[in-house]
Amino acid sequence: MNPLCLVLHRWGRVGDLHAMDIVVCVKQIPDPADPGELDSETNTLKRDMKLIMDESDSYGVEMALQLRDAAGEGEVTLVSMAPHEEVNGLRSALAMGADKAILVSDEALAGTDALGTARVLAAAIGRTQADLILAATESSDGYTGTVPEQVAELLGLPSVTFAKEIQADGGEVLVKRQTEAGYDEVRCPLPAVVSVTAGVVEPRYPSFKGIMAAKSKPMDQVGIADLDVSLEQVGWAGGGQEITDVSPAPEREAGEIITDEGDAHERIIALLEELRIV
Amino acid sequence: MGTIWVYAEASGGQVASISLELLTRARELADTVEAVVGGEGEPVAAELGAHGATTVHATGDLGDGLTGPAVASAIAAAIEGGAAPDAVLFGTTYDGRDVAGRLSVKLGVPVITNIVELDQADGSLVGTEPVFGGTVNVSTRFSGSGVGLFLVRPKSFAAEESGGGPAAVSALPVPDLGATGAARVVDRFAEESTGPKLDEAGVVVSGGRGLGEAEKYSMIEDLAKLLGGAAGASRAIVDAGWVPYSHQVGQTGKVVKPDVYVACGISGATQHMVGMKGSKNIIAINKDAEAPIFGIADLGVVGDVHKVIPKLIEALQARG
Numbered sequence: 001m002n003p004l005c006l007v008l009h010r011w012g013r014v015g016d017l018h019a020m021d022i023v024v025c026v027k028q029i030p031d032p033a034d035p036g037e038l039d040s041e042t043n044t045l046k047r048d049m050k051l052i053m054d055e056s057d058s059y060g061v062e063m064a065l066q067l068r069d070a071a072g073e074g075e076v077t078l079v080s081m082a083p084h085e086e087v088n089g090l091r092s093a094l095a096m097g098a099d100k101a102i103l104v105s106d107e108a109l110a111g112t113d114a115l116g117t118a119r120v121l122a123a124a125i126g127r128t129q130a131d132l133i134l135a136a137t138e139s140s141d142g143y144t145g146t147v148p149e150q151v152a153e154l155l156g157l158p159s160v161t162f163a164k165e166i167q168a169d170g171g172e173v174l175v176k177r178q179t180e181a182g183y184d185e186v187r188c189p190l191p192a193v194v195s196v197t198a199g200v201v202e203p204r205y206p207s208f209k210g211i212m213a214a215k216s217k218p219m220d221q222v223g224i225a226d227l228d229v230s231l232e233q234v235g236w237a238g239g240g241q242e243i244t245d246v247s248p249a250p251e252r253e254a255g256e257i258i259t260d261e262g263d264a265h266e267r268i269i270a271l272l273e274e275l276r277i278v
Numbered sequence: 279m280g281t282i283w284v285y286a287e288a289s290g291g292q293v294a295s296i297s298l299e300l301l302t303r304a305r306e307l308a309d310t311v312e313a314v315v316g317g318e319g320e321p322v323a324a325e326l327g328a329h330g331a332t333t334v335h336a337t338g339d340l341g342d343g344l345t346g347p348a349v350a351s352a353i354a355a356a357i358e359g360g361a362a363p364d365a366v367l368f369g370t371t372y373d374g375r376d377v378a379g380r381l382s383v384k385l386g387v388p389v390i391t392n393i394v395e396l397d398q399a400d401g402s403l404v405g406t407e408p409v410f411g412g413t414v415n416v417s418t419r420f421s422g423s424g425v426g427l428f429l430v431r432p433k434s435f436a437a438e439e440s441g442g443g444p445a446a447v448s449a450l451p452v453p454d455l456g457a458t459g460a461a462r463v464v465d466r467f468a469e470e471s472t473g474p475k476l477d478e479a480g481v482v483v484s485g486g487r488g489l490g491e492a493e494k495y496s497m498i499e500d501l502a503k504l505l506g507g508a509a510g511a512s513r514a515i516v517d518a519g520w521v522p523y524s525h526q527v528g529q530t531g532k533v534v535k536p537d538v539y540v541a542c543g544i545s546g547a548t549q550h551m552v553g554m555k556g557s558k559n560i561i562a563i564n565k566d567a568e569a570p571i572f573g574i575a576d577l578g579v580v581g582d583v584h585k586v587i588p589k590l591i592e593a594l595q596a597r598g
Contacts, residue, residue, distance in 0.1 A: 032548070038409075043416065056530075115388050140549075143529060144391040145370070146429070149346060149379025158460040159346070162372050164523065174464075178523060179372060181289065182469035186344065188461035198517045198530070240388045240422030244404055249415045252555060252574040259567075260581025265590040268540075268561060271577050275559060277481060277505060277538055278594065 020071035020168060022064040023125050024098065025135040025151070026080045027054045028089035032140055042236070043243040044111055051082070053089030056136035058096070058203035060196050064134050065097045065204075067168050074131075075099040079124045081117060083110040087219060094214035095206030101217070102127065106224040111236035114142070118150030120234060123227035125155065132173065133193045137162055152193035159193040160186045164200055279398055282308040283363040284331065285349065285377055291321040295478065296369035298329045298437035300430060304367060305330035305440060307398050312363070312445075316340055316349040316373070319447035327445035329437065335450035346376025347458040352450045353377075354384035357425060365403050365426040367396075378429050380458075390418050391429040403428065412552050432477060433535045433556065469524060474508050476525065481507025482536045482557070484527055485515060486550075488543020488564060488583055492520035497587045498542060504594045510534065510554075512544045528553035543583040546571030563587070 028051035038044065064076045078093050078101040090101045102124050109120065125133055133155075138145035152159035162178040169187075175194060177184045188194075206214070224231060232238060258267060272278045282304040286297035297313070304311045312333040313326045319336025326334050337352050353366065366381070368374035370392065382389045393405035399419065405428050406417045420426030476482065483505065485498035495515070502509040510527040511520070527534055528550040539557035544550060546562075546569055554560070555574055562575035563586050572578040579586060 038414065038416075113388050114391070115382055115386075118383070138530065144389070144429075145375050146379035146382060146389050146391060149376050150383050153347075153350070153380045153383035153458065156457055158344075158458055159376075160344070160461055161346070161376055177372075179466070180294070182467045182524075184463045185465040185467070186461050187464050192461070197523055198513070199519065199523055202519075240420065241390055242419045242421040243416060244399070244419045245406075245415075245417040247415050249408055249412055251413075252560075254573050255576035255578065257567075257572055257575070257578040257580065260579055260586055262585075264563075264579040264581050264586050265593055268577065268579065268586075268590055269593055271559070271561065272505070272538065275538060278597065 019073035020068050021074045021077070021129055021131050022068060023077050023079050023128055023130040023133045024057065024060045024064045024093070025121055025133070025147070026057045026061065026078045026090060026093050027139045028052065028080060028082055028086050029054045029139060029141040038246060042111060043246050051086045051089055053092040054136065054140050056138070056140050056198060057093070059198055059200050060134040060136055061093045061096050061098060062201045062203040063166060063196055066201060067132070067166065071168060077102060077128050077130070079121055080104070081109060081120050081124075083107060085221065090219065091214050092206065094217045095210040096204055097210060099217065100220065102220045102222065104222055104224070104227065108224050108231055108235050111239070112234045113239045113241065114144040114146050115150055116234040116238040118147050118154055119229050120224070120227065121147070122151045122154035123229045124222065125151065126228070131190045133157070133191070135193065135195050137195045137197055148193055148195035155193070157191055157193055158188050159195070160188050161195040163194050163196045166194060166196070166200065279308045279364050279401070279403070281310040281312065281363045283335075283353075283366045284311065284313050285366060285368045285374060286313040286315050286322065286326055286331070286334070287369065287371060287373060288315065288317065288322045293322050293325045294369065294371070295437055296371060296432040298325070299432070299435045300367045300369060301326065301329040301331055302438050303396055303435040307396065307403070308364070314349065314353060314366070314450065316345040323447050324444040327442045328439045330440040330442055331445040332442070333448050334445040335448050337450050337452050340452070342463045343459055344376070344461050344463065345373040346380050347455050348452045349377045350380030350384060351455055352452045353381055355453045356450060357385065363425055365420070365428060368427070368429050370429050370431045374429060378427055382427055385425055385427075387420070387422050387424050387427060389427040389429055390420060393428050393430045394434045396428065396430065402426070405430075408552065410548070412555055431533055433533050469522065473503060474506070476508045476510055476527070477532045477534050479508035479534070480536050481505040481538045481540070482510050482527070482534050482554070483507055483540040483542065484510035484512065484544060484554070485542050486512035486544030487514045488545070489515070490584070494584070495520055497591065500591055501540070501587060504591060505538070507536065512547070512550050514547075541571050541575070542587060544571055545569040546573070
């Protein structure tokens with residue numbers, strides 16, 4: 001065996017020195033502070049305003065950067081889907097330190113549901129050589145919470161959802177998965193899909209240097225025709241579900257508002273007595 | 279409607295309340311209600327039967343494998359083998375979402391998510407989902423062919439017994455999972471908790487950013503204990519690392535519907551309100567008179583939580 005092979009062979013066994021190529025699914029959404037409205041014709045969210053990166057995705061981006069940096073080698077690729085060519089949110093994640101982005105943008109994608117979204121993301125991820133695919137547990141606008149598992153199933157990969165901690169360990173990840181009772185420690189071989197909760201890591205703020213660098217990072221824009229996804233599986237027609245009614249929810253009335261003059265606790269206790277709590 | 283399957287979750291031989299809620303609603307909508315369990319069927323057959331399931335399709339012990347791919351594959355194989363439920367209902371839980379997501383791909387049908395109401399119209403199921411922080415309700419009908427999949431939020435229905443006898447246990451074999459089944463649970467940790475569970479407590483006292491610092495959360499726990507309730511938290515202080523995620527109330531946390539909800543130093547982000555606006559009575563303490571939480575509070579106190587709560591605790595302790 002020549003000496004170089006020996007070195008490579010030995011390095012390959014040292015867990016932390018594996019190169020780590022990571023895909024992070026990123027959704028660009030309307031600013032939650034100004035969530036907009038439903039389109040009265042299609043009964044879906046209007047998304048014609050400027051979109052930003054879903055804050056829930058910043059945890060996956062940060063986790064990916066930390067795992068890449070711990071590995072010492074590898075790339076973080078963002079994968080996103082949007083009906084028009086929005087890149088604002090992706091630039092934010094590139095500014096944090098991601099290496100490049102793939103944006104699937106096509107008018108035919110308007111109205112695509114969670115399963116269709118997963119099909120598109122999975123097809124785009126299939127163009128990469130990812131060891132690990134990270135996603136948030138759910139988006140902050142649609143919050144269906146099914147896309148990570150659907151992507152994993154479409155790619156034929158194992159998955160661990162609701163991660164509150166991830167460690168890379170050679171060709172595996174060790175994940176603390178949130179459960180009803182506490183958490184499970186799960187060992188999962190790569191490649192795999194992991195969905196992360198808020199709090200898995202503290203996302204960094206982009207530096208000025210990062211923001212400037214993001215402008216020249218690769219942004220691969222592809223259409224539906226470039227992917228192995230049928231047009232029948234996306235857009236309005238692909239859903240297999242039909243909105244039958246949209247109506248305002250019954251509003252809760254505001255009750256009594258008092259200003260504390262040092263005795264507000266007495267009023268609270270009086271109410272608790274009335275309700276037979278105390 | 280003919281047959282509805284309910285994915286039932288259990289731990290330590292006790293069926294989760296969400297699963298009993300789903301069985302209760304399912305038997306109002308379908309002629310036949312059957313349960314699917316990722317684990318042994320015998321220990322839960324009586325409780326599932328008492329809530330309306332005539333049969334429990336059980337995979338048997340899943341060992342150290344994860345529930346999602348195993349149960350999804352088992353259900354898909356059963357359907358391929360001739361089982362024909364009109365719909366499968368899941369709770370919006372960690373495992374419920376895993377199973378529903380995987381099954382959706384296997385069957386090529388969508389999952390209708392975040393459902394709080396479930397009705398029947400023209401022979402198909404219609405789920406209603408609150409959007410925009412619960413201000414608008416959107417109803418969605420499964421219009422495809424095959425099996426309708428619905429993910430239902432906890433506490434959407436009240437669980438009631440039907441008086442039925444134990445469900446018959448039927449084997450639900452798990453096919454070879456290949457790579458999708460490669461993840462292994464190597465250890466399980468239960469977080470210590472005292473007092474009632476957050477989503478089952480009659481009283482919930484929650485703290486938010488207005489507490490100012492992590493150490494002040496102990497006031498919330500003290501007050502919750504004095505009222506025989508559970509301590510909750512806004513997403514802001516969970517994200518800040520002050521309290522564990524298991525305390526989070528809101529869209530991305532637990533949905534609670536206690537008799538009394540006390541919001542302390544919580545402004546009332548939409549995210550949070552979705553998780554607690556179903557409470558019977560809401561008391562809010564916040565120093566900002568403009569805080570949105572006051573818009574849904576039965577009693578709103580404009581004041582400093584650091585002054586009001588200690589006095590409240592003292593007064594309750596004095597009563598003994």
